[in-house]
Amino acid sequence: MSRYNVRDNEEHWRRAWAERRAFAVTEDPAKPKYYVLEMFPYPSGRLHVGHVRNYTMGDVLARYKRARGFNVLHPMGWDAFGLPAENAAIASNVHPRDWTYENIAVMGEQLRRMGIAYDWDREIATCHPEYYRHEQKMFLDFLRAGLAYRKESWVNWDPVENTVLANEQVIDGRGWRSGAPVERRRLSQWFFKITEFADDLLNAIKTLDRWPERVRLMQENWIGRSEGARFRFRLSGRPDGIEVYSTRPDTLFGASFVAVSPNHPLAEELARRDPKAAAFIQECNRLGTSEAVIEAAEKLGFDTGLKAVHPFDDGWELPVYIANFVLMEYGTGAIFGCPAHDQRDLDFARKYGLPVVPVVAPPDGDAATFAVADEAYTGPGRMINSRFLDGLDVPDAKRRVVGELERLDAGTGEVQYRLRDWGVSRQRYWGCPIPIVHCEACGIVPVPEADLPVRLPDDVTFDKPGNPLDHHPTWKHVACPGCGAPARRETDTFDTFVESSWYFLRYCSARDPAAFDRKAVDYWMPVDQYIGGVEHAVLHLLYSRFFLRALSRCGYLDMAEPFAGLFTQGMVCHETYQDGDGRWLFPEEVCRGEDGAVVTIEGRRPVAVGRSEKMSKSKKNVVGLEAIVDSYGADTARLFLLSDSPPERDLEWTDGGAEGVWRFINRVWRLVTESPVALPAAEAPRPAVLDADAEAALRLVHKTIRWVTEDLEGFRFNKAVARIREMVNAVAELDPRGAGAGWVLRQGCEATVRLLAPMTPHLSEALWKELGHAPLLVDSPWPAADESLLVDDTVTLAVQVNGKLRGTVELPRDAERGLVERAALALPAVSRLAEGRPPRKVVVVPNRIVNVVV
């Protein structure tokens, strides 16, 4: 019995593809194009099996589409700027650039060994000046077009590290590294005006019909269009007022307080006079900027003592609070609270003893007795306790209130978006420099295009807190491009989402002196199938959609949507292991002891087995690629990643599962190379006689070709693999002495090898040659099913009595109804249950089921 020599074979065929430059493509107007793209990785170190699932899926699609005759663009590159490189620099004293490029080299080699069909000629790294110089030019064009601007905004500030923190770096209100209490702080930053396109970004979601529903929903919620009213409360005893925004102006007569954000100008004004207000605001600022944290925190308020006057009743005064749950970024940073019909307001009112007056009565409730206890009523209904609104339903009341506010010149109806402009400034070193000079005399001056790129300096140190660009002795000192006076460079760098917002355009003409060649982009774009994690469902995808609109407005191209099809794959998970001291252990550090309990290999100490979680370095529950590829080969890893779970769901990596795939690969190898009968030539005609088994197997082969094709088109890789296994089982069971068995076996082997090719390309290429074919399989077309073999002459119908299965009957396909009924009623189990009575009803679903109702 031979064993598939995975090492030699995989290496050999990869070389054959490389020598042929099989996956290098150019624009070819004669062929339909297909652009397959997996979200490019951040070069964080080494790949583990969890990383390569989406690349494998993309590769299956790329190879499949190629076999279907498409001109397939399938590129790969590196999202190479980012924080981990700086963390590495601080932790192990390596330069972010060196660290990044070393990781790229390692990970690139790992991807090559997976046999993924990339056009490596188009490889890009976003940290390369030849990449980011174009981004700097785009920024300048955005600036000119009014799509980039500067304003102040709130950030999480670590006072010890002198740096801005991401929400995930804020743990229980403290900086992750320093442990210092985090402050909310105002900083002058660069923004992209994504809100300019809010309406279009929202409306166009409807056109993205090959995107997952859930991603579209997340984007809709993110943009968060709401219709409401913006209006003023006058403040008693003060000349100014408070402008509020509300989506429920209909509930205005249920108002019991007005609240402003801790960062509202009024709050800040009060803080300057009142130390208690200042202390409260400082307390709120401890919460950081995360909406999740703010909204989940206990509702707290500070009574300012000010009174707001109800817009429709001069004699009605409402207390004004500073409240920790009011967000400055949304609406006007101030609200009125109607506790009966908003849960947050209700929690707040209960805490501070404010009135709860219901103003909307549920349609089926009694208006006179309707009261709110501890759950706000947010459903539809008719207005009560609301003067001129009484009796109206909620939408009419909204319109009426807005009309009245407008009549009194107190406010107006307004559409608001939750979407905020995209803050792109980062106080970091390892990012694309923002090409701006700050001059005392001229103000903000763009760097002239001739001076691009503004390169990152190499000689930086990470020994003190803050932004290394700011500490650099010379880099930021330049002459003003306008007046020549001494000036200073912008030391902020771009958010790394900026690079990933247009990299798919760069791939179209990766070495072009311009950002991209318009003709190439027009040929390849949009991306036909984009594949990546759902964690990018909102930001990356929305920013990319914004970028195409912004670039179009600046004359770069004429296109709004970058990704025609989107697929979000699930994560790869693995059990987690911890020793007695709570330290995480790698899977290869543990084994099963004699009694079945998990212990450390060294020392046999007990191990706590945790639940299966996404593979991550921090929890060490990772399986290295090398470990799998060295022992079982890339094809085993690929096939396992595709076979056990539906691609959109999480996959549990198990050693047993991987071994099972390895067994299957060897089974296929032996089926072809050690077939029990001599295979006739590939082009040998069908024998005149096939016995029944051979005929059935042949039909299954052709059905499998059809099913697998449909499954690949529909991203059902796990089912495609199951179908192929079923076919291999059937073909392997053929009696070799049967009439036509050899010929059918040949058909089965050919189909197996070709259908498996996108998933196990190395194995298939090797077996293709074993089957006597000379040209590379990678250049061969996809197999076609023989339509005449797809439909069987007889069908098995299930027979139910009162909905319960009692037997089956074999009948000719499309048998007429009377025959079907008679056959079903003739079943002993049916007549027994009928007890001699005629059936009350017989439901016949042609070719499927008969249900006898007695």
Added chain:
RNA sequence: GCCCCUGUGGCGAAAUGGUAGACGCGGCAGACUCAAAAUCUGUUGCCCGCGAGGGCGUGUUGGUUCGAGUCCGACCAGGGGCACCA
């Protein structure tokens, strides 16, 4: 807090409203072997029964239907997202 998703054998999972558990992992029994590994064969939802067979079963609970894992309502459990990680 708000929004969203998922619950099917010991495990990963299949199943246009129509034979629940395809395919695989694991287990059990057997063949080959001096033995083991590898490979192959059989078996494997649960309960009752010697058997033929019967009963029960898709998180819980109601409903729609000739028929519900699938549709609708309520509930329970687990997970994800919420703007400087990428």
